[in-house]
Amino acid sequence: MSEIKKSINRISNLEELTYRDTVIHRLPPVIKLLMTVIFLVTVISFGSEQVSGLFPFLLYPVLLMTVAEIPMRPLLTRLLIALPFTLFAGLSNMFFSKEAAMMLGGIIITKGMLVFVSILIKTILSVMSVLILVSTTSMNDLLYAMLYLHIPTIIVLQIMMTFRYLSVLAGEISVMYHAYILRAPREKGIKLIDMGPxxxxxxxxxxxxxxRIYHAMKCRGFEGGVIFSEHKKVRTTHWLGLMIVSVVLLILRFVNLSELIGQLVIG
Amino acid sequence: MLKIDNLSVKYQDGNQVLRGLSLSIENGETVGLIGANGAGKSTLLMTLVGILLPLEGTIEIDGLLQDKKNLRELRERIGVVFQNPDDQLFMSSVYDDIAFGLRNYGMSEENIKHKIDYIMKELGVEKLQNMSSHKLSGGEKRIIAIATILVMEPSVIVFDEPSSFLDPKTRRRLIHLLRNVPMTKLIATHDLDMALELCDRVIVLKDGQVYAQGNAKDILTNQKLLEEAGLELPFCLQRIEL
Structure with missing residues (x-):
């Protein structure tokens, strides 16, 4: 199977996870979307050298993955795709920022090292939180949540179409690539000269x-609206839950739990 | 009842495909639409649902005359099963694909679920509900594509080459399925054996006009007529020397 086909399958594998029935899956999509946004904003708001404060936030993905019964492998595989970019960005800091920031067990920790670790943790947390969101919420539900939050319909529609056409485009590339390779068996890929055509x-x-797809949509009454499942009702308890999570995240943002635990242990 | 009168269709490039075509189909009839490539079969199907608009002539479905303004209403009465099911299955799951049309026409989620459960059970594909459409086999895709139309309960269903891309066993399953579809059916096909088995009546198109029409057996066993229309006898009637 070609890499393109594998990529299409990876997208749909993640989508199939959304059909599970757990507490997290049953939460209204608006609440999940807002929770993810609040989490992301909190994580990103940490300074570039504030590393220890980020550690307690690692509990968020672990906890959600456990409750939502999301297998580790598919999410970690996707996380690995994002990590190389972070590694390159972070490593450059290690070379250019060699100013000592602290001593840890006799080892000098430079500011560059702290920035590197900070970027790495932030990436892990951000990517994982978004992956958890899309593993527990179907695309239709997410689109509905966006509309609920008054994101303009035209933008939501564009997201929906892009998502749908992604697999269509990948399918076309796959067919054409195979047709090319079968007639150019000595080539490892598409030659630059053939790339234009x-x-x-x-x-x-x-x-x-x-x-053709648009015609099929029109034939079934599509008039440019956004098609999604009827939304799950957002109850007061859901809003209350979101507030509690937000308060906990804010506390963790401004109270360095790792430092407190360290002080308690060391004395 | 589907009634087409003096229908002419011209493409933007000036190519006129249908020329004064007239035909009518009674409620509950299964009619085969056959003809060589370029005879106008697909153009006719696309015109029926208002994807292409006629140069002249009229289309009437159950008393509703096709007009630019009532295309939405018309499309509730006539469903199309496209030749390639991949063009018809574009949502993230089989369930959402089948629900697509119903949601567009404002049906409640409760009713949609009820209808989808019923139709999937009828077609014996309940297990596919939560699967991604692109992961289905060719035969499954075809059945789900038909389900997306059946669930909307149109009075007429048009099929564009329903047996293409299917292996013999799946084709047989499809024939059984189509036989049990109670709606009026217009089947555009090159599969003359299927037309012979399934259709009450056959319409032969040639150069954008009705060349011949009549009882399926009479038309499909008339070698001279078929050859004049650029076709040949169904395989089951051809003498094969081994």
Missing amino acids: FLGQLIIRSFDRAD
Whole structure:
């Protein structure tokens, strides 16, 4: 199976996780979306050298994954895709910022090291929280949540279409790539000289396919609206739950729990 | 009842595909639409649902005359099963794909669930409900594509090459399925054996016009007529020398 096909399957594997029935899955999508946004803002708001304060936030993905019964592997695989970018960004700090920040067991910890670890933890937390959100909430539900939060319909519609057409486009690339490779068995990929016509054909084919899909949609009454499942009702208890989580996150943001525990242990 | 009168369709590039085509189909009838490539089968199907608009002529479904303004209402009465099920299955799950049309017409989620449960049970594909459409086999995709239309309960269903991409066993399953579909059916196909088995009547198109029409057996056993229309006898009637 080609890499393109594998990528399509990876997208749908994550989507299939949303059909589980756990407390987290049953939460209204608006609450989950807001919770994720609040978590992300809190994590990002930490300074570039504030590392210890971030550690308690690692509990968030662990806790949610446990309750939502999300397997580790599919999420970690996707996390690994994001990590190399972070590593490059973080490593450059280690070389350019060598000013000592603290001593840890006789080892000098530079500011660059702290920034590197901080970027790394922030990436892990951000990517994991978004992955958990999409593993527990279907795309339709997420789109509804966006509308509920008054994000303009045109933007929500664009997100919906992009998501739908992603697999269609990948399918077209896969078919064309196979047709190319079968007639160019000595090539490892598409030659640069053939790339222009290949991409041109891809655009034309994608337009044709999109046209047919649009016709099929029109034939079933599509008039440009956003199609989604009827929303789950947001109860007062849900809002209360969101407030509690937000308060806990804010406390963790301003009270360094790791430092407190360290002081208690060391004395 | 589906009634087409003096229908002409011209593409933007000036190519006129349908030329004064007239036909009518009674309620509950199963009609095969056959013809060589370019005869106008797909153009006719696309015009029926208002994807293409006629140059002249009229289309009437159950007394509703097709008009730019009532296309939405018209599409509630006539459903299309496209040739390639991948064009018809675009939502994230089979359930959402089947629910798509019903949601567009404002049905409540409770009713949608009830209808989907019923139709999937009828078609024997309940287990596929939560699967991603692109993970289905060719035969499953075809059945789900049909389910997306059946669930909307239109009075007429048009099928564009329903047996294409199917292996013999799945094709047989499809024939059984179509036989049990109670709505009026217009089946555009090159599969003349299927048309012979399934259709009450067959309409032969040639150069955008009705070349011949009549009882399926009479038309599909008439070798001269079929050859004049750029076709040949169904495989089951051809003498094969081994």
